[in-house]
Amino acid sequence: xxxxxxxxxxxxxxxxxxxxxxxxxxxxxxxxxxxxxxxxxxxxxxxxxxxxxxxxxxxxxxxxxxxxxxxxxxxxxxxxxxxxxxxxxxxxxxxxxxxxxxxxxxxxxxxxxxx
Amino acid sequence: xxxxxxxxxxxxxxxxxxxxxxxxxxxxxxxxxxxxxxxxxxxxxxxxxxxxxxxxxxxxxxxxxxxxxxxxxxxxxxxxxxxxxxxxxxxxxxxxxxxxxxxxxxxxx
Numbered sequence: 764x765x766x767x768x769x770x771x772x773x774x775x776x777x778x779x780x781x782x783x784x785x786x787x788x789x790x791x792x793x794x795x796x797x798x799x800x801x802x803x804x805x806x807x808x809x810x811x812x813x814x815x816x817x818x819x820x821x822x823x824x825x826x827x828x829x830x831x832x833x834x835x836x837x838x839x840x841x842x843x844x845x846x847x848x849x850x851x852x853x854x855x856x857x858x859x860x861x862x863x864x865x866x867x868x869x870x871x872x873x874x875x876x877x878x
Numbered sequence: 879x880x881x882x883x884x885x886x887x888x889x890x891x892x893x894x895x896x897x898x899x900x901x902x903x904x905x906x907x908x909x910x911x912x913x914x915x916x917x918x919x920x921x922x923x924x925x926x927x928x929x930x931x932x933x934x935x936x937x938x939x940x941x942x943x944x945x946x947x948x949x950x951x952x953x954x955x956x957x958x959x960x961x962x963x964x965x966x967x968x969x970x971x972x973x974x975x976x977x978x979x980x981x982x983x984x985x986x987x
Binding site for chain 2: 767796798804805806807808811821822851853855865866867868869870871872
């Protein structure tokens with residue numbers, strides 16, 4: 764199994780551009796989520812999904828859209844990039860988010876810079 | 879805001895036990911204590927979790943006080959590779975994992 768994969772690894776955008784960060788998992792996990800991590804800070808939850816067709820907002824959802832059309836994929840869309848969105852983005856998945864056991868598997872991250 | 883409080887940083891000598899404290903005085907009865915760690919700039923890695931009882935696995939031990947207001951993660955024989963940021967999280971089933979700032983553990987030889 765490849766686990767959780769993220770593409771691209773690095774990206775530079777100009778203010779106002781849009782892009783999609785890709786996340787895929789091959790573990791048949793129901794639960795997937797997106798976090799951002801700013802320098803010296805902990806992770807903050809952007810959006811999450813408990814299954815295909817179901818998404819919900821996290822702590823910092825503004826400026827981001829998500830969709831979950833398949834179990835495997837959970838892309839994160841930046842609608843109009845701003846310098847404040849410069850961060851490292853992590854995608855994670857787990858078997859399910861409704862039980863007591865929530866071991867999340869994280870991807871390697873996408874390092875995004877918005878100029 | 880995170881429901882847990884952790885020291886900002888700790889040091890540990892290689893080969894010694896690393897004891898990382900976590901305060902969660904407002905934890906509710908159905909919230910679990912989860913620990914993750916993040917090595918350098920990698921994605922976080924699950925370590926262990928518990929509700930009331932102490933837990934042990936191949937990576938660490940988790941000691942939860944009887945009143946559940948605090949806990950300690952124990953790495954029995956710390957190595958240089960254990961240098962990381964350790965996150966203590968109060969997690970309620972059906973919700974999302976919310977990370978705080980964690981404790982930066984530095985293991986030195």
